[in-house]
Amino acid sequence: MTLSRRHALAGLAALLPLPALARDDWPTRPIRLIIPFPPGGSSDLAARLMADRLGAKLGQPVVCDNRPGASGIIGTEAVVRSAPDGYTLLYASVGNAAINYPLYGARLPYRPSDLTGVGLIAAAPNLIVVRSDSPFRTLGDLVAFARANPDKLNFGTTGLGSSVQMTGALLAASTGIEVTTVNYRGGGQVVQELIAGTIDYAADGITASAGHIRDGLLRGLAVTQQERSAALPDVPTTVEAGFPEVLATAWFSILAPAATPRAIVDRVGAEMQAALEEPTVQERLASLGGGPLPLPLPGGRTTPAAFDAFIREEIGKWTAVVERTGLRAQ
Known part of the structure; x- marks a missing residue:
């Protein structure tokens, strides 16, 4: 190899980022x-x-x-x-x-x-839930009441920016309802407060609430995807409930x-x-x-x-x- 070619290759190597040079034997640690x-x-x-x-x-x-x-x-x-x-x-x-x-x-x-x-x-989709003795049998029932009674319903969530909180925001934005948002430190606390009747409804991960639904403590109103969940096949989707914009995964x-x-x-x-x-x-x-x-x-x-x-x-x-x-x- 000529001296000029060695210099040219050395200059090219100097221009390449280190990760690109080392990627052939990655990972070594x-x-x-x-x-x-x-x-x-x-x-x-x-x-x-x-x-x-x-x-x-x-x-x-x-x-x-x-x-x-x-x-x-x-x-x-x-x-x-x-x-x-x-x-x-x-x-x-x-x-x-x-x-x-x-x-x-x-x-x-x-x-x-x-x-x-x-x-x-x-x-996994999220799930809109109420307690088992709630008067709301469907998501349509809840939305109709919220439209007629602004700020009368309390929505429980795990905090701003969480998937479940944004599911509630998406439902509100899509339907024009106005509700009071109550933030908690974690999903477990949200479910406890919902069962206790402190809040009226919540959005939660489907796994966290599925057991409570099977035990008769909560009622699932809708899963936030286009197809029903195998985990809760009896719970309709938001599309079936008439709210096709409310899709959140x-x-x-x-x-x-x-x-x-x-x-x-x-x-x-x-x-x-x-x-x-x-x-x-x-x-x-x-x-x-x-x-x-x-x-x-x-x-x-x-x-x-x-x-x-x-x-x-x-x-x-x-x-x-x-x-x-x-x-x-x-």
């Missing part, structure tokens, strides 16, 4: 998966399940690192500011991956372009810093898809509330490109809801 939620919940358990399967497939441990706080902003920012080398990934929900952008606006320390989708792990995924080499993103996405096809993984996710993925991903596969397109659609959807309701994080 443990990978960190930042979870922006507290440990122990169903979403945390789903993250750890995927981390375990990814570690086995990639040949390096995937270490879970819980960074809860500020509606997922703390953990998300930590990933955005990390080196885009594939060794730091983000476990994301619809909240921190889509809803936070219109809700917090310019106050967020990052933008959608700072992250790229890797793959979708699980998804709680979903969980993995994202990476935007500059992460595409070869790494594609590899992790492919290994995620392979893991999701394992019967044991499907059974475990189903037990945690993540049923089949009823999301409009091209080809039915959770490829990074398809997931990126879906995230953009979700951001647009929740931006419209925030604009219609005037919701803003304080």
Whole structure:
């Protein structure tokens, strides 16, 4: 090799980012998966399940690192500011991956372009519920009463920006009803207060409320998707109830810093898809509330490109809801 050619190659290598040079033998050390939620919940358990399967497939441990706080902003920012080398990934929900952008606006320390989708792990609809002795037998009953009696109903939620809270906002925006929102620290407290009669209705994850419905403590008015849930086949959908705009899915995924080499993103996405096809993984996710993925991903596969397109659609959807309701994080 001539001296001039060696110089030219050296100059080209200097222009390439380090992750691109190192991607052929990636990974050579443990990978960190930042979870922006507290440990122990169903979403945390789903993250750890995927981390375990990814570690086995990639040949390096995937270490879970819980960074809860500020509606997922703390953990998300930590990933955005990390080196885009594939060794730091983000476990994301619809909240921190889509809803936070219109809700917090310019106050967020990052933008959608700072992250790229890797793959979708699980998804489940929300459920609009009342206590079992409620006079509201259908979602139509509840909406009709709320229209005739503004601010007379109390809606319980887990806080601004959560999927279930935004489900309530979407119902209000779509129907024009005015209700009083009561925020609680967690879904368990919401259900307790609903059963006690402190609040009139709530939106909740389908897994959290399904057992209470079967026990006769709660009544499901509608699931927020187009098809009925296998977990509660007797509960109609919001489409069947006459409110086709009220579609809201709680979903969980993995994202990476935007500059992460595409070869790494594609590899992790492919290994995620392979893991999701394992019967044991499907059974475990189903037990945690993540049923089949009823999301409009091209080809039915959770490829990074398809997931990126879906995230953009979700951001647009929740931006419209925030604009219609005037919701803003304080």
